[in-house]
Amino acid sequence: MIAYRRVGFLDIANIKATIQTLQTFGILAQAHAAKSATSAEFYKFLCENDIVFYDAQQINSAVLKKMQMLIPEKIVDVRLLPSATYAIQNKTFGIVGLGRIGRNVARIAKGLGFRVIYASRNRHLEAEAELGIVHTGLEELMRDSDVVSVHVPAHHAENLINKTLIESMKVGSLFINTADGNALDQHALTKRMAQNEVFAYLDVYPGLPRKDILGLPMDDPSDWKIHKLLSNHVIAYRAGWKTQESIRVKTYKLLGEMVDALNNA
Numbered sequence: 016m017i018a019y020r021r022v023g024f025l026d027i028a029n030i031k032a033t034i035q036t037l038q039t040f041g042i043l044a045q046a047h048a049a050k051s052a053t054s055a056e057f058y059k060f061l062c063e064n065d066i067v068f069y070d071a072q073q074i075n076s077a078v079l080k081k082m083q084m085l086i087p088e089k090i091v092d093v094r095l096l097p098s099a100t101y102a103i104q105n106k107t108f109g110i111v112g113l114g115r116i117g118r119n120v121a122r123i124a125k126g127l128g129f130r131v132i133y134a135s136r137n138r139h140l141e142a143e144a145e146l147g148i149v150h151t152g153l154e155e156l157m158r159d160s161d162v163v164s165v166h167v168p169a170h171h172a173e174n175l176i177n178k179t180l181i182e183s184m185k186v187g188s189l190f191i192n193t194a195d196g197n198a199l200d201q202h203a204l205t206k207r208m209a210q211n212e213v214f215a216y217l218d219v220y221p222g223l224p225r226k227d228i229l230g231l232p233m234d235d236p237s238d239w240k241i242h243k244l245l246s247n248h249v250i251a252y253r254a255g256w257k258t259q260e261s262i263r264v265k266t267y268k269l270l271g272e273m274v275d276a277l278n279n280a
Contacts, residue, residue, distance in 0.1 A: 023064035039126030109160030117166035193255035196220035200228030
């Protein structure tokens with residue numbers, strides 16, 4: 016959803032490292048200094064970027080006023096953004112399953128500066144050489160990683176990450192699952208999430224994202240919604256696949272199957 020998006024930074028100092036990080040995700044980022052708000056380069060910058068960030072304390076007031084008139088829906092003052100810090104230096108990113116998606120995640124994690132390890136049924140020597148990643152066992156990965164990201168094939172790894180493995184994760188580690196909700200003991204993970212020992216982004220579950228599915232107390236059967244019980248975690252529902260590319264692929268696949276059905280009628 017963010018790959019190939021164009022992001023511009025106008026009159027923001029020390030932005031080089033941020034641009035390099037964004038480029039790791041495939042974002043087309045660029046910086047511009049508005050020495051002249053009448054130049055063709057300035058208008059090209061405003062036109063070609065999907066969003067433009069600026070610093071209200073640094074930008075020329077006349078330039079800001081012009082942007083507010085021309086592209087009000089595309090400009091963001093960086094000083095109004097919520098901020099959080101997460102030091103990547105000396106952190107280990109563990110990937111469970113090294114298929115197509117797992118390799119892309121490994122590439123991004125390496126680009127961000129993580130040490131990357133992976134656990135997989137098969138060892139991938141070519142990926143290790145290309146990406147500079149290290150193969151390890153699942154037990155070691157769960158114990159040693161600061162971030163764990165699950166990328167196993169759906170319906171092929173039930174209870175792969177069991178209660179013992181989840182209990183072995185570092186306090187303060189991050190757990191990401193966009194692959195298969197049945198690949199782990201969700202109740203064991205939820206227990207650590209509720210205690211804020213492990214922080215999670217979940218996009219899949221062993222069912223629907225309900226209190227009972229996650230293993231949360233539910234005295235009233237009609238009160239199944241999570242609400243803000245896990246406010247320090249990100250609870251999505253199958254949003255990870257909704258890229259423009261995947262939607263187009265699924266659309267063409269549906270149309271192709273309709274054509275096949277009509278031809279065979």
